[in-house]
Amino acid sequence: MKNSFLIVLLGLVIISCKEDASHRGDGDTQQKEAVEIKDTINDISIGAKESYPTLENMADSTFIRLADYSGDFAYDMRYATENNFLKAQVYDCAECYTRVKTAKALIAANDDFKKAGVRIRFFDCYRPNSVQYKMWKIVPNPQYVANPVKGSIHNKGGAVDITLETLDGEVLDMGTDFDFFGKRAYHDMTDLPQNILDNRKLLKETMEKxxxxxxxxxxxxxxxxxxxxxPIADFKWECEH
Ligand SMILES: [Zn+2]
Incomplete structure (x- = not known):
């Protein structure tokens, strides 16, 4: 209890120092505070370091921190919070790493999205195999979590969980929240309002391209x-940004 009070207090102090703490919509005050604190956790510092090699000069298999190579993405890294289906924080901090080849493809896709007035918002990126084990321990059911022995493409640095938001930070309606396990989240569910189908189509067609x-x-x-x-990887990032 004492710890969570301190975390809330720290979150509020950070929020009061921030000009634009929340991009979220309405809700009751208590909920809003919780969401704002989560948003604070998800502030990923953006900006390339000049000494970094370019993506073109690196092997495709290298792991990189995406925010170091593009400032045009948005982040809502759910597994660095308890706001996910596990109801548990499994990352020490919110970061989005991928292999170089995945980063190149994501940057190219995002350039296309920007032409349509939107950008990628990440929920999850590369996931170390040890984190897959952590998730499996909480939910040992292959229907919801990939078995860590076999691994998921997230563990290979080649999978991302994403949605789209406008360039002003307004999240597009995709019909369900991230990690909603049910038919409404299926690609072949067509009994949905047209704007949702359009949003999913834009996401899918651009990513496939x-x-x-x-x-x-x-x-x-x-x-x-x-x-x-x-190969499945267990590279772990530093929580210092
Ligand atoms: Zn995924």
């Missing part, structure tokens, strides 16, 4: 086609 494929039951999940044979 840039070498990603989708899975039938999750509108948010995209795999880079060339990543399926890559």
């Amino acid at each position: 840039h070498g990603f494929w989708s899975i039938r039951t999750e509108w948010w999940h995209y795999n880079l086609s060339s990543a399926s044979k890559d």
Whole structure:
């Protein structure tokens, strides 16, 4: 109890120092505070370091921090909070890492999205295999969590969970929240309002154009086609940004 009070207090102090703490909509005050604190956790510092090599000069298999190579993405890294279906924080901090080849494809896709007035908002990116074990321990059910022994393409640095938001930060309606396990999240669910179908179509067609494929039951999940044979990784990022 004492710890969570301190975390809330720290969150509020950080929010009061921030000009634009929330991009979210309405809700009651208590809920809003919780969401704002989560948003604070998800503030990913953006900006390339000049000493970094360019993506073109690196091996495709290298892991990179996406925000170091593009400032045009938005982040809502749910597994770095308790706002996910596990109801548990499994990352020490919110970061989005991918392999170089995945990053190149994501940047190209995002350039296309920007022409349509939107951008990618990430829920999850590369996931170390040890985190997959953590998730499996909480929910040992292959219907919801990939078995860590076999691994997921997230563990290979080639899968991302994403949605779209406008360039002003307004999230597009995709019909369900991230990690909604049910028919409404399926790509073949067509009994949905037209604007939702249009939003999903824009997401899917653009990602496919840039070498990603989708899975039938999750509108948010995209795999880079060339990543399926890559090895499972357990590279861990530093929480210092
Ligand atoms: Zn996924």
